[in-house]
Amino acid sequence: MANLAKLEFVALDVSGNNYLSWVLDAELHLSANGLKDTIDPEKIPTVEQNAKAIIFHRHHIHENLKSEYLTIKNPLTLWNNLKDRFDHQKLVHLPSTRNDWISLRLQDFKSVAEYNSAIFKISSKLILCGENITDAEMIEKTLSTFHPNTMILAQQYRERNFQKSLDTSHRLCPVT
Structure with a gap:
């Protein structure tokens, strides 16, 4: 029943x-x-x-x-x-989640909102597996994956010393 x-x-x-x-x-x-x-x-x-x-x-x-x-x-x-x-599931999920983190790139998404959703999902999985992911690490991950043509923009963001992840309301501009 x-x-x-x-x-x-x-x-x-x-x-x-x-x-x-x-x-x-x-x-x-x-x-x-x-x-x-x-x-x-x-x-x-x-x-x-x-x-x-x-x-x-x-x-x-x-x-x-x-x-x-x-x-x-x-x-x-x-x-x-x-x-x-x-509890061994942590060990099972950790390698693939680390790989997802490594391969995550902002330029692979149509909007910052989609990227933010992915980065928070992956970071949550890493945290569940015992890895600590800080806001600073998420910001650096985001900035380090900017397209090469926009590296100056990434540097400007670094100089502003943001403490929280990027705003989800902006759409990414296509690189021309």
Whole structure:
């Protein structure tokens, strides 16, 4: 029988491909519902908190995973088992995400908004994988990928010492 209750976020896939985003969503929802202590080994949650948390976890994992972990009644144990099983996803995604970062170029996009969307998506993935990407690094990445004909413009932007990423409302002018 399919789950009748609506999911707050996408359930953890049996392959674990969405583990990194699932962990963030799960932690946020557990915090919002006062259940974060159930996945903290240094805290002692109440029986009621544990029951709510295990129901929450089971509701947000794939049916096959639910069957595999059916006998686990402690949310911390389930959390750790899923982490042991899927936390390697960081290592799986990191090389391709680094490659995406390296090959990212402003000139490959029709607008700054499209470029900004791509750079934020890639930087978010890098952060999920444990890499720290600062605004300064994103700005330098953007400026270093300007077309050679506009390097003077890039230098002028550097001299202005911007602290935030480029404005998304401007369209790029075609290089003539």
